[in-house]
Amino acid sequence: MTTVIKNGTIVTADLTYKADVAIEGGQIIAIGQGLVGDTVLDATGCYVMPGGIDPHTHLEMPFMGTYSSDDFDSGTRAALAGGTTMVIDFALPAPGQGLMDALKMWDNKSTRAHCDYSFHMAVTWWGEQVFEEMPKVVDRGITSFKHFLAYKGSLMVNDDELFASFRRCAEIGAIPMVHAENGDIVAEMSARLLAEGNTGPEAHAYSRPSQVEGEATNRAIMIADMAGVPLYVVHTSCEEAHEAIRRARMQGKRVWGEPLIQHLTLDETEYFHPDWDHAARRVMSPPFRAKHHQDSLWAGLAAGTLSCVATDHCAFTTEQKRFGVGNFTKIPNGTGGLEDRLPMLWSAGVNTGRITMNEFVAVTSTNIAKIMGMYPKKGAVLVGADADLVVWDPETRKTISANSQQSAIDYNVFEGKEVKGLPRYTLSRGMVAVAEGKVQSREGHGQFVAREPNGSVSKALSTWKDLTAPRPVVRAGIPASGV
Ligand code: URP
Ligand code: ZN
Numbered sequence: 427m428t429t430v431i432k433n434g435t436i437v438t439a440d441l442t443y444k445a446d447v448a449i450e451g452g453q454i455i456a457i458g459q460g461l462v463g464d465t466v467l468d469a470t471g472c473y474v475m476p477g478g479i480d481p482h483t484h485l486e487m488p489f490m491g492t493y494s495s496d497d498f499d500s501g502t503r504a505a506l507a508g509g510t511t512m513v514i515d516f517a518l519p520a521p522g523q524g525l526m527d528a529l530k531m532w533d534n535k536s537t538r539a540h541c542d543y544s545f546h547m548a549v550t551w552w553g554e555q556v557f558e559e560m561p562k563v564v565d566r567g568i569t570s571f572k573h574f575l576a577y578k579g580s581l582m583v584n585d586d587e588l589f590a591s592f593r594r595c596a597e598i599g600a601i602p603m604v605h606a607e608n609g610d611i612v613a614e615m616s617a618r619l620l621a622e623g624n625t626g627p628e629a630h631a632y633s634r635p636s637q638v639e640g641e642a643t644n645r646a647i648m649i650a651d652m653a654g655v656p657l658y659v660v661h662t663s664c665e666e667a668h669e670a671i672r673r674a675r676m677q678g679k680r681v682w683g684e685p686l687i688q689h690l691t692l693d694e695t696e697y698f699h700p701d702w703d704h705a706a707r708r709v710m711s712p713p714f715r716a717k718h719h720q721d722s723l724w725a726g727l728a729a730g731t732l733s734c735v736a737t738d739h740c741a742f743t744t745e746q747k748r749f750g751v752g753n754f755t756k757i758p759n760g761t762g763g764l765e766d767r768l769p770m771l772w773s774a775g776v777n778t779g780r781i782t783m784n785e786f787v788a789v790t791s792t793n794i795a796k797i798m799g800m801y802p803k804k805g806a807v808l809v810g811a812d813a814d815l816v817v818w819d820p821e822t823r824k825t826i827s828a829n830s831q832q833s834a835i836d837y838n839v840f841e842g843k844e845v846k847g848l849p850r851y852t853l854s855r856g857m858v859a860v861a862e863g864k865v866q867s868r869e870g871h872g873q874f875v876a877r878e879p880n881g882s883v884s885k886a887l888s889t890w891k892d893l894t895a896p897r898p899v900v901r902a903g904i905p906a907s908g909v
C-alpha cells in the first residue's frame with residue numbers, strides 16, 4: 427500500500443519546493459513530481475513538513491506529591507493533534523533508585539503512546555551505581571542525561587555531582603542537559619517570601635528571578651566546558667540565560683538553548699491575575715517573564731543562538747494546583763502545551779515575520795533530531811526517513827480552548843488565543859493519525875526510538891580535549907613519579 431501526499435509544498439530546515447511525497451512501510455520511498463499511489467492525501471495550499479519533535483515532556487511524572495495528569499495516551503494524542511509526531515520524555519529515578527530500574531517504569535507507561543517517543547535519563551542522585559549504569563542506558567539508545575540545579579531537597583544535584591556526571595557523559599559520548607536555576611537561592615528566597623506573608627502564586631515568580639537562571643546557566647556551561655562535553659540547556663526563559671548561551675557559543679563552546687512556547691508567548695502578568703486558579707495554573711519553573719525576555723528569546727531563534735522550541739509539557743489539573751492554596755511552594759510546577767506548540771509558534775513566529783518557515787522546521791524538528799542523535803530517521807523529509815509528517819494548512823484558524831483539547835486537564839494556558847496555521851493531516855510513520863482536525867490515532871502505535879551516542883559534536887570535543895589534556899613537563903634529572 428502506497429500513500430501519496432500530492433500538490434503540496436515541501437518545507438524543510440533548508441529548502442522550500444513543490445513535490446509529491448510517496449510513503450510505504452512507514453517510510454518515505456519517493457519525492458518528486460506526478461507520483462501515484464493507492465491512497466492520495468491532497469495537500470493543495472499546504473506545506474509538507476517533518477512532524478514536530480517535542481524534546482521535553484513529562485507524561486505521568488511523579489512530582490511534588492502527585493503525578494502529572496497527561497499520560498502517554500492523552501499526551502501523545504495531544505501531540506499528534508497539534509502536528510507533533512514524536513516526544514522525548516524524562517525517565518526520573520527516585521532518590522537511590524537505579525537508572526535501569528527507573529527505565530522499566532517508563533517502558534511500562536509508554537506502551538500506550540500514539541506516536542513515537544524516546545527518553546532522556548535524569549541524574550537525580552550520584553553514586554557508584556549511577557556511574558556504572560550510565561553506559562547501559564546509552565546501550566539502550568538513551569543518550570542524554572538531565573540534571574536539575576533546582577528543586578533542592580528532591581531532584582537537585584550539587585556542583586561536584588554535576589561535574590562527575592558531566593565527565594561520565596564525556597566518556598560515553600552522551601549529552602548532558604540542565605534545568606538551570608540556582609536551587610539554594612530559590613529555597614532561601616521562597617522561605618523568606620512565605621515568612622513575609624507572600625503566599626500566593628505571584629510569589630513563585632518573585633522566588634526565582636532571571637538572575638537565578640542566568641547564574642545557573644553560566645555555571646553549568648563552565649562546568650561542561652571543563653568536563654569537555656556539549657551542553658543542552660532546557661527551558662531557557664530569560665535574557666541572562668540566553669546571554670550566557672550566546673557568549674559561550676561565540677567562544678566556540680557547544681551549547682544549545684531550548685526556549686518553551688509558553689515563555690515565548692505568555693508573560694509574568696499572568697501571575698498577578700485576581701483569580702488564584704488562573705495564576706496557579708501558570709506556575710512553572712522557570713516562571714513566565716517580562717516582555718523584554720520574550721524579545722530576547724525570539725531574537726535568539728532568529729539569530730541561531732537558541733536552537734529548539736519545546737513545551738516541557740507537565741500538566742496538572744486545577745484540583746492538583748490547589749495543593750498550594752496558602753503556600754505557593756506546594757503548587758505543582760508545570761504547564762501544558764503539546765497540542766499548541768506548533769500552531770502557537772507558527773502564529774506568533776512565522777505569521778508575524780519573527781522567524782521563517784524553514785527556521786520553524788529547524789527549531790521544532792530538525793535541530794532536535796540532529797542534536798539528539800536520530801537524524802535523518804526523524805526530522806527530515808528525505809527518502810528513507812520515517813514518514814512522520816505534517817501537512818500544514820496556513821489558512822486554517824481556531825481559537826484555543828480546553829473544551830476541544832486532547833489533554834486530560836480542565837484548562838489551557840493558551841485559552842482564547844487565536845491561531846492561524848494548523849495540521850490538515852498528521853502522519854505517524856505513514857499512518858494518518860489526524861485528518862481535518864479529527865484524531866484517529868491508535869493507542870500503542872508509538873514505538874521507542876533508540877538514539878545514537880557519540881555525535882559529531884561530542885567526537886570533536888573529545889578530540890580537542892585529548893589534544894589539550896594536561897601532560898607532565900619532562901625535566902632533566904627529575905624523575906616523573908615522586909619519591
Ligand atoms: O515547572 C516545570 N518546569 N515542571 C516540570 C519539571 C521541570 O522542571 O522541567
Ligand atoms: Zn525543568
Ligand code: ZN
Nearest residue numbers: 636665716718
Ligand atoms: Zn530582566
Ligand code: ZN
Nearest residue numbers: 482483484738
Ligand atoms: Zn521539564
